[in-house]
Amino acid sequence: MKRTHHCNELRPAHAGANVILDGWVHSRRDLGGLIFIDLRDREGRTQTVFDPSELPPALFDQASHLRSESVVRVSGTVRIRPEGTRNDKIATGEVEVLVRSLEVLNTAEVLPFSIDDPEVANKVNEELRLQYRYLDLRRPEMARNLRTRSKVAIATRRYLDEQGFLEVETPTLFKSTPEGAREFLVPNRRDPGTFYALPQSPQQFKQILMVSGVERYFQLARCYRDEDLRADRQPEFTQVDIEMSFIEREDIYALVEGLLKRVWKAAMDLDIPAPFKRISFHEAINRWGIDKPDTRFGMELVDFTETFRASAFKVFAGAVASGGVVKAINAKGMAGATQGQIETMTDHAKSLGAKGLAYIKVEGGEWKSPIVKFFTQAEKDALVSGLAIEEGDLVLFAADPWLNACEILGKIRLYCADVLRSQGRLSFDPRRFDFLWVVDFPLLSFDKEMNRWYSSHHPFTAPVAEDIPLLKQDPRQVRGQHYDIVVNGVELGGGSIRIHQPDVQRTIFEDILQIPPDETRLRFGYMLEAFKYGAPPHGGIALGFDRLCAMLCGTSSIRDVIAFPKTAKGTCLMTDSPSPASARQLRDLHLEVKTAPPKA
């Protein structure tokens, strides 16, 4: 006999029904003359009661020895719990199942960590959770994350299907493309010394699909990058990859806004307002010091370049004289910052090339600062009105070239927010999401060390049409048709309108990026070839699916929304991979390992 209900289904209306439930023993409360066992399955929990007056002694004894997480099937009668014993913490708390029979489908050994108490389980060492991932995934929090991820994937597919997109799979055995992230290589048995590479993204295939006439393509694409990991970076991850033909930037904005509205509704039942705010790259840097600003809090950067142009404080005046800027932020209420915190902020500044970090602590009605003695009253007045300085504030300065100064304060701004959050003095509504498009990125950046230009995004990004004449005259001024979608300071995705005219593409490759024609042919030849035969104007975007899910699940680590993630060193603790290959495998692949393999 199979189960008749799941464990989150029974209600008072079922009273009197004979039911069969399957599940795991979530917890046992043995009162001696009466045993309660909470049975758990994917859907929820139901209390079952073992009453010796209703059961053979052997069965009752068996129940008293049931261990947590053993798998059982019980049959019995649903009844409404006696008055005063209802449990309003669980959905089935008004009823219980009076057990008539018990079948132990599988016993569980004593667990390496307890999974029934969320407060305990949340603190368990992640190492252990990853080693016993199947137990970790049984926890309601993790099961909920898996479910949310599934809902988001399905909502994405439904929405894009409605919008006329085709889901097309692209190869994971791809060609090595030396630009960009380090790749995982796959040796080719059939031709010694040749290799596939796992794709960093399906970028080139999706553009080829536009040439193929697909017009609207999407894929929940697995991508691989052999770079060092972070809480929000795994060596393999998933992108919602999208590409469309005959469109402009506005079409992508509208499409993605519709998609995210659908996804937020499906996962959180939250209606997010669209269209999203749009901010230029320049404004993002200028106001928040970062290209993915968290706009949930203020502390914006304020410019004081003119105030200090002729200042007696030579550090500021000198920076302005050499073409730089003077900017400041007011870290509200942080005058009490410790020496260590100031030092950390100074280190941030120094890591970006600053010589130090000027600051003013506003404490006890006076400005405590090594530099304030150089300031005139007019300069002080400008600071007070520009930064709304009050008692208890901490003002931090950067005097450097514009981009540098902004990035320094941008880092410090985020650090200050972290400090305030950890002190409980800054908090965010978990259902608040500040979406914004960051647009008008520079198409090209200059690498001083290599003395050459490189693509800010990738070499297929189209310049803004009106900027094309500037390509050869003043590359720095050329804006790319690139866009990033940012939520609460997290870069959720980015994309661009692509170049579809071969001559513009050639200009970028050969004149700007200075890639020799034969190398271009070697690396992108098949693409340039394809583009000769009628490439439609097209563009697209890729969203980080794991980050998206993490955000919807309220966690900052994408490991919490990936069923079987890797550790920070790229290993899987459950399967103990990667692991050495056998001599025979290596021989077949024409490979020789030079350093000693790790001990097996």
Next chain:
RNA sequence: GGGGGUGUAGCUCAACUGGUUAGAGCGCUGCCCUGUCACGGCAGAGGUUACGGGUUCGAGCCCCGCCACUCCCGCCA
């Protein structure tokens, strides 16, 4: 590649300035308990203080090395 943090019982943690037999809660085992839901009560078992060296009369604690996990920088077109 670099910097920070962590590692003590199955789990979460404690252990003063280096000083007696390394403790607690939960879990586990046994006994008691008929309305619990973090059930309660009594008793008990359980430790190579990640690992390897060193300093010391004496090391969980100090020093060197090493491993694992984690956060960050670099890196991630």
